[in-house]
Amino acid sequence: MTGEMSEQLPPAPDVAYEVFHGAAMARAEAFADLLAGPGVVRGLLGPREVSRIWDRHLLNCAVIAEAVPADVRLVDIGSGAGLPGIVLAIVRPDIRVTLLEPLLRRTVFLNECVDALGLDNVEVLRARAEEVAGEREFEVATARAVAPLDRLLTWAMPLLGPDGMLLAMKGERAAEELEGAASQLRASGARTAELVTVGHGKVEPPATLVRVIAGPKPNVGRRDEGARDGDLRGRHEVAKRGARRRRKR
Numbered sequence: 383m384t385g386e387m388s389e390q391l392p393p394a395p396d397v398a399y400e401v402f403h404g405a406a407m408a409r410a411e412a413f414a415d416l417l418a419g420p421g422v423v424r425g426l427l428g429p430r431e432v433s434r435i436w437d438r439h440l441l442n443c444a445v446i447a448e449a450v451p452a453d454v455r456l457v458d459i460g461s462g463a464g465l466p467g468i469v470l471a472i473v474r475p476d477i478r479v480t481l482l483e484p485l486l487r488r489t490v491f492l493n494e495c496v497d498a499l500g501l502d503n504v505e506v507l508r509a510r511a512e513e514v515a516g517e518r519e520f521e522v523a524t525a526r527a528v529a530p531l532d533r534l535l536t537w538a539m540p541l542l543g544p545d546g547m548l549l550a551m552k553g554e555r556a557a558e559e560l561e562g563a564a565s566q567l568r569a570s571g572a573r574t575a576e577l578v579t580v581g582h583g584k585v586e587p588p589a590t591l592v593r594v595i596a597g598p599k600p601n602v603g604r605r606d607e608g609a610r611d612g613d614l615r616g617r618h619e620v621a622k623r624g625a626r627r628r629r630k631r
Contacts, residue, residue, distance in 0.1 A: 389433040391418040397584050398436060401444045402473060409472045409499045410440055416495050417463060426463040426491055437585065442551075443469035445581030445589050446524065449549055450474060454521035457482050457541055459511050460528035464492055466551065467524065471504045479504045480520070482511060515540035526551040531592055532563040539570040539596055548594040556590045573597040 394411060402410040414435050421427040431438065443466030450456065453476050458467030461481035471479040481492050481504060489508040496504045507514070515537075523538040523546070531550060538548045552559055556577055567575050574595045579588040 389430060391415065391432050391435060395436055395441075398441060401441060401584055406472050406475075409501075410444075410469070412499055413464070413468060413472065413495065414440060416498065420491065420494070421463050424487060424491055426488060439465055440469055441585050442581070442589050443526070444473045445584055446470060446549060446551065446591065447474050448580040449547075449578060449591060449593065450477060450522055451547075452476055454478075455519075456480070456522040456524060457514075457518070457520040459523055459525040459534070459538055459541075460484075461492060461506075462488055462526075464495055466526055468492070468495055468499070468501070468504065470524070471501050472499070475503055477503065477522075480518070481506045482509060482514065484508060484510045511537035511541060519543045519546075521546050523548045524551070525549075530562075531559040532566040535563060535566045535570050535572070535594070539572065539594075542596045542599075544596065544598045545573070546596045548592070548596075550592040550594070552590055552592050554590075556592055560592055567594065571597040571599065 391414060394407075394414070398410065399407060417427050417435055417439070418432045422429050422432060427435075446466050447470055450470065455478045456467075456470065457480045458464075458470070459482050461467045461483045464481060467479050467481045470477065481489075483489050483492060483506070486508060489506050492506045496506060518541065520541050521543060523541055525534055525538065525548075528534060529537070531552070534550055535548070538550075542548065560575060560577060563575075572594050576593055578591050578593050580591060581588045
């Protein structure tokens with residue numbers, strides 16, 4: 383843990399009860415505790431972020447659900463502490479979420495969170511996006527504070543099926559990043575790219591997303607099931623075993 387003092391986790395604001403309903407609210411509160419405790423201790427969240435867990439992190443991520451279609455397979459690229467992936471899985475039990483994260487210490491934390499929250503619509507996959515491309519296909523990809531948009535496109539677009547959607551959480555420089563990624567958007571075969579805002583009346587300011595829709599893609603470059611899929615399953619099992627070892631200590 384850093385030398386900074388962790389701030390106290392505030393109670394959930396009233397608006398949280400409008401965004402998270404029923405069992406989702408209990409899970410959101412439990413996830414807030416996990417972020418403020420083990421998340422800070424293991425360096426996945428800065429100590430000074432604890433006082434802002436609800437407004438800056440949980441609610442800001444939850445409102446992305448407004449842009450996510452029903453019953454989709456969603457991949458959260460570079461999931462880190464599970465933001466926004468775990469939050470979306472909590473607020474939208476109809477979707478299947480894959481938390482894609484290459485670092486072992488993070489996948490251990492993610493598996494512990496998934497187990498503690500009882501999320502049966504989530505899998506944790508320890509891998510890089512480029513290792514999964516061609517093996518798995520998703521309708522939606524999300525990313526938060528992972529990379530500039532032009533680089534993110536090179537990771538996200540190969541994971542999407544035809545007409546799939548990338549939702550990239552961006553801040554005040556979203557328009558600038560979108561303009562700067564014009565050549566990569568063309569190279570990736572994107573059909574449309576636009577800025578959208580979500581969470582009006584729930585978060586202030588509303589969350590800004592870059593929404594990119596993939597064009598039609600031929601089914602090429604896919605390897606047969608075997609060594610590659612086995613390798614991915616192996617990394618998934620490593621992450622699971624790491625989580626079990628952590629719980630035994």
